[in-house]
Amino acid sequence: MNFRKKTKLSSEIPTSSMPDIIFMLLIFFMVTTVLRTYSGLPIELPRAKKIAKLASKRHTTHVWLSKDGYISIQDKGHKVDDVRHTIWGIRAADPQLTISMKTDKNTKMGLVVAVQNEFRKAEALKLNYSTLTAMPTN
Amino acid sequence: MLKKRRFSSGDIPSSSLSDIAFLLLVFFLVTTTVDMDKGLGIILPAEGQEFEMHRSNILNCLINSTGGVLLGEDPVDIAEISKKVREKMLENENIIISVKSHEKTKYEDYIKVIDQLKQANAKISIAETG
Numbered sequence: 001m002n003f004r005k006k007t008k009l010s011s012e013i014p015t016s017s018m019p020d021i022i023f024m025l026l027i028f029f030m031v032t033t034v035l036r037t038y039s040g041l042p043i044e045l046p047r048a049k050k051i052a053k054l055a056s057k058r059h060t061t062h063v064w065l066s067k068d069g070y071i072s073i074q075d076k077g078h079k080v081d082d083v084r085h086t087i088w089g090i091r092a093a094d095p096q097l098t099i100s101m102k103t104d105k106n107t108k109m110g111l112v113v114a115v116q117n118e119f120r121k122a123e124a125l126k127l128n129y130s131t132l133t134a135m136p137t138n
Numbered sequence: 139m140l141k142k143r144r145f146s147s148g149d150i151p152s153s154s155l156s157d158i159a160f161l162l163l164v165f166f167l168v169t170t171t172v173d174m175d176k177g178l179g180i181i182l183p184a185e186g187q188e189f190e191m192h193r194s195n196i197l198n199c200l201i202n203s204t205g206g207v208l209l210g211e212d213p214v215d216i217a218e219i220s221k222k223v224r225e226k227m228l229e230n231e232n233i234i235i236s237v238k239s240h241e242k243t244k245y246e247d248y249i250k251v252i253d254q255l256k257q258a259n260a261k262i263s264i265a266e267t268g
Contacts, residue, residue, distance in 0.1 A: 022159045029166030046246040048253035056177045100175050103245050110241035116264070120185045129249060131179040
């Protein structure tokens, strides 16, 4: 019987396509990266179970509502009456706009509803209450 | 007297190309945030497009300032809302839940209620505060 090796397999990983792989990764991350531009207010988000992901980061504007009643849109403090104007401007630039409301869990609903009414007046109707994931109990 | 240039060929040096690509890759790896925002999606009614609904198709869901919930006429536990709403939806499939909250209700309680309604796949309408 002949037990000699018939082929000589090299044990090296082929490195000739490495730059291609790196470039592919690079392009992927370049395309998916949206540089974080606004930081918002210190808040504690509530938790919910039946949550959905936001469709697109590019078409999302965050509105921050703190428990002390401060409103922040794009790192600028706002009064309730100014919200409409700012949101209207953002909405005009991006018709697919979704507003992500980052609201502290101890915020009073009076403020939330007042801000929501401003959104309605600015015709920005797609809304997302930002929440954390709650552990499913049932 | 000018020294003769060592590199006389017109090629761009490509030996450091992979280093540059790696640096860029690392930069974008670090700056990319993978965590997508998550939350409860909702569509607000357009201004001036309020429409009349038959009273029997509306189920009021009222939240008071201490987090107590009144569904229709009966007070319910927040964790029970989803079950109760499913029962109501079996009776009447066109039912719309109108959520109203007190001015001093905590946002957390409101989110809990909306979450429960979402779990029951109910149609939610957000009423202005009364």
